[in-house]
Amino acid sequence: MKSHSTIFIAVLFLFSCGPTKQKEELINTKASIPETFDISGKNLKVITTMLNRHDSTTSLLYGNEIAYQSAMQHLKKPSLGEKFTLVTWKQQCDKHWFGANIPGDLLAVEILEVGNNQQKTELHYRKLLGKSLTPVSDTLGASDRVNFIISQEASLTP
Numbered sequence: 045m046k047s048h049s050t051i052f053i054a055v056l057f058l059f060s061c062g063p064t065k066q067k068e069e070l071i072n073t074k075a076s077i078p079e080t081f082d083i084s085g086k087n088l089k090v091i092t093t094m095l096n097r098h099d100s101t102t103s104l105l106y107g108n109e110i111a112y113q114s115a116m117q118h119l120k121k122p123s124l125g126e127k128f129t130l131v132t133w134k135q136q137c138d139k140h141w142f143g144a145n146i147p148g149d150l151l152a153v154e155i156l157e158v159g160n161n162q163q164k165t166e167l168h169y170r171k172l173l174g175k176s177l178t179p180v181s182d183t184l185g186a187s188d189r190v191n192f193i194i195s196q197e198a199s200l201t202p
Contacts, residue, residue, distance in 0.1 A: 075133050075147035078175060088129060091115045092199040095135075102147050103132040105196050115198035122165060126158040128193050150175050156193050 077083050088106035092115070095102055107115060111126040136148030157168040169190050171180040 072146055074136070074149065077131065077150060077153070078177060081153065081172075081177060083129065083131075086127075086129070088127075090199075091128075092196050094196075100135045100145075101132050101151065102135050102145070103130055105130050105193065112198065115196060118197055120195060122158040122167060122194055124158055124160050124165065126156075128154075128156040130154040130156075130193055153177060154189060154193065156190055 083106070086106075086108070088108060089112045091105045091107045091112055093102070093104055106129040108125070108127040110123055111128050114123050114126060131153050132151045133147035134149045134151055135145040138144040138146045151174065153172045155168075155170045155172070159166045159168055167190055169183075169186050171186075171189070172178060173180055
């Protein structure tokens with residue numbers, strides 16, 4: 045019986061010794077937002093998540109406290125001081141979990157800020173593309189994107 049235990053422990057020890065995984069394999073660095081954008085320093089909260097199966101994209105809508113509260117209260121009219129950030133990634137297969145998809149390449153970061161100019165609400169919209177965060181100067185479709193972002197309701201989490 046003692047020899048069986050010794051053999052079992054030896055086999056267990058041999059199979060437990062293996063190459064350590066690289067950081068890139070364990071952490072999805074491909075989907076990280078460039079540090080130059082400093083999303084952590086903006087004190088944003090996640091408002092909602094979106095999956096687009098047709099385009100194979102995953103999006104997260106972040107907002108400051110004012111934007112978060114507006115989304116929680118289902119307010120569709122923009123409030124002064126709201127700041128939204130919509131981040132969209134291409135989906136990729138998760139090699140650690142069969143059948144799962146995770147964010148892959150960063151596609152776009154859209155920023156919407158609600159300001160005030162002489163008692164008139166102003167919406168400032170910017171779109172940045174890819175890991176390089178290249179600004180898009182074309183404003184075609186910007187009003188649709190603004191309406192889409194403002195219309196999002198907060199996901200309720202326990």
